[in-house]
Amino acid sequence: MEIVKVYKESMPHVKLIGKRYTNEDRDETGTFAGYWQQWFAEGWFDILNQCKGISGVSEDFLGAMRMTGADGSFEYWIGAFLAPDADVPEGFDAVEISAGEIGVCWLYGNEKSGELFGMDASNMSMAAISAEGWKFSDDGWFMERYNSPRFTTPDEKGNVILDICAYLV
16 A cells, blocks of 8 residues: 555535444444445445536545544544535435545555555555645544546556545644
């Protein structure tokens, strides 16, 4: 696993539509992998693809996370960034996120090995973003962005690029 690019990107005002999970929803290995499988099996991304999107933003699947409330409760969302005025399909949740700058880290590695997921990958990416001198937003979101084709089309070595993103101050 290696970092191949770090840059800053402007995000418009978006509505994150998806399903919200908490620490209580983690599996026995501490992940949300079973929910990702359920999303594909149930066709939930297909439903979101029919919602009003934002060109260049709404095409990617997301694993978005943040800490909320006075107790610092953890939220993990699976979904997509859609237009602020997009209708929320039945059975889905939504939260609006203000426009802002995000730090983006392209993490290159093998999806099947699991190396792109978990705390080591996240910590490596956050360190690379911090090394640019950028500060994370106290109430910001962190995201795994599954871009097509970077993540969906493996290279000749079978590797892909996962975008690890964080809202900045």
